[in-house]
Amino acid sequence: MFAVIGDPVEQVQAPSMMNALFARHGIDAVLVPAHATPARLATVVRGLQSTGNVDGLLVTVPHKRAALDLADVVAPAAALSNGANAMRRAPDGRWEAGNFDGEGFVRGLRAAGHEPAGRHVWLVGAGGAGSAIAVSLLSAGAELTITDLDGHRAHTLTERLSPHFRGRLHRAAGPVAADLAVNATPLGMRPEDPLPFDPALLPRSTVVVDIVMKPRRTALLRTAERHGLLVHYGAAMLAHQLELYLDFFGLGGPRA
């Protein structure tokens, strides 16, 4: 059994996607949603970790950072991005935290033909998802410029990552000319949200990328398309994480 922990959790798409994947691969497992408020997160996670037939957890907003404190071991991608989106019971019984947001994002880009190595990416949003994406884009060989309305947050992230990726990490207060422009903020989930940035200000060769999954065609992507820019949908990030989760949970590998 697996659970995905969030607050709220009703909108989370991992159960329907993972359970379909389990069924497709003939894996006798189920992923259930678990609602935990921040005050009860530790109790809920400790309970699930103490349940003998629970082998792994997915973690979503707003718990990714707090999940680090509930793991015995933290993988580099989770430590660098300062948040976990998955935990598993290792063979020795310890709980390991990982983060596959960034790797899922990069795999999604590549599958769509947008190889980030050697490209310049403008990343808007230095929160949990933005941090994970930054780590993976840099690890994949991209040059990165980070913008966040919260200048302190952008500063903290660049300070944390700079020692690992010297010379390829910058900060900016507003739009920069780049090969890809990525929205890693939650802006776009609600109809009344403003655009995270204005695609009209970008070169026509820029690929505009959103991590917002619902709605699929966000206002940002619609605006970008109106201006003739290529777009990349948010759904790809989760879709390309599913196989990573399977591997992490020890359910991957060759199958008939």
Added chain:
Amino acid sequence: MFAVIGDPVEQVQAPSMMNALFARHGIDAVLVPAHATPARLATVVRGLQSTGNVDGLLVTVPHKRAALDLADVVAPAAALSNGANAMRRAPDGRWEAGNFDGEGFVRGLRAAGHEPAGRHVWLVGAGGAGSAIAVSLLSAGAELTITDLDGHRAHTLTERLSPHFRGRLHRAAGPVAADLAVNATPLGMRPEDPLPFDPALLPRSTVVVDIVMKPRRTALLRTAERHGLLVHYGAAMLAHQLELYLDFFGLGGPRA
């Protein structure tokens, strides 16, 4: 979401039966198995109770007694039988413990035409299930004679129940002539188990009842049938609890 907690939990039939019932009634809910060792029971239960979308728990062997300490309120049937097999989150947020083993058992008897009111029942086994069955049989108006290999356990149970059911509760060291003879021990689950009692020693009018569900036709019931006695299968107890669980969890009531 609902969970059934046991150790072991692989053999527990509640998930397949309850999930089929949810589907039949169009109830958007799922019951998952949760394995908890005695040492981890409190952590697992507190975790589930702290999960916002978990509204109820079923509790099975060996946790029924310990579950009482993890409830804020204990219903009379659970208190009298000294064990809970279900817990629910009340509207005020408190967790209530109930026990439906006995009522399920009595409903199963009645559905098969074996009304216990005014009848004499010989009950073998004064453990968790036996205690719950004793409470419900006495509440239904039966006269009861209890036998347990562990004389202290039979004594404790009769001492606890006698004040509530004066004059209708007895103890015996061996077989008594009764209208119904009930096995409430686990004997019969394993092929090598001895019979809990010998049906050959009972009057031919005795109905022999087993609470063991797997195998369906236990050695006890096969032997009873060979001697021409009527039998009643263990599956009835759980089958007749399902609707009680639905009501307890607030999912019952009239449906299309």
